[in-house]
Amino acid sequence: MQRFKLRSFITALALLAICSVSFAQSVNLEEQKWIHGSADCSVNTDDPIQIVQYNSNTWILRQNKCTHFEAPFMYLFLGKEKALLTDTGATKEQEKFPLYKTVRRLIDNWDKEHNTSMELVVLHTHNHGDHKAADAQFNGKARTTVVGLQPEEVASFFYINNWPDENVTVDLGGRKLDIIPIPGHQESSVAVYDRNTQIMLTGDTFYPGRLYVADWASFRSSISKLVAFAADNPIKYILGNHIEMSVNDGKDYPMGSKYHPQEQKLPLYLTDLKELHEALNKIGDTPKRDIHDKFIIFPVR
Ligand SMILES: [Zn+2]
Ligand SMILES: [Zn+2]
Structure with a gap:
């Protein structure tokens, strides 16, 4: 009996270990350090793109601030059949910012390991220059689709009939993502929710920085919509496209700065979203x- 119990316990432990491999979190985003530029970019030796593997099938990429002060984050989600990349960064030239090569390598490695031939979909969190600059690196490449930049094009690609009031679900193969239109920062803005990791991407609509609001009424209803969505869907992290706040509460770095020595952490939480709401x-x-510890509401019209 004793032995049987011990064996069951060991089997349960082994099963737990196997289960936890596929959903294992490889990095702790609370502690993750990001490349953050240099006081003198001529001596900066960081890679043009920082690659952080979040778990077995999710990557977070950050552009080097010395190649472009916006230093946007990009996210890569892999399912069994498709990969989804959000955004193509702030720099066009492959020599300075080899985004396509980087993403291709990650997908090719995956394909080799899993004997698959993944389709890549490139979606933009919104239509601003610092999130679409390297589109041309992806255009015309095999097994690659770059989603259009206008709200109508995004709606048509994802079969959203009632933009911006309808959310849709896309399936990457065993991995479902919700696409949520959230105009306000920009009219094509979307949030992406990954049901596997419970990560919500909010682009430039919500991140530790200056939340530039172009259309106030739309922005307000989009934030209400995200709060309502979160009532039905667990949120582990809310991840945006930039970091512009320092660790000193309510203090942002000057616009255009290529050096952020003490940045705020990347992840935001549901409590922060509720604070914004x-x-x-x-x-x-x-x-x-309106200045808050982790973000600044910043109307631009
Ligand atoms: Zn941006
Ligand atoms: Zn933007």
């Missing part, structure tokens, strides 16, 4: 700049 409700219909 409440602040917007309090401000009401008239746009107003």
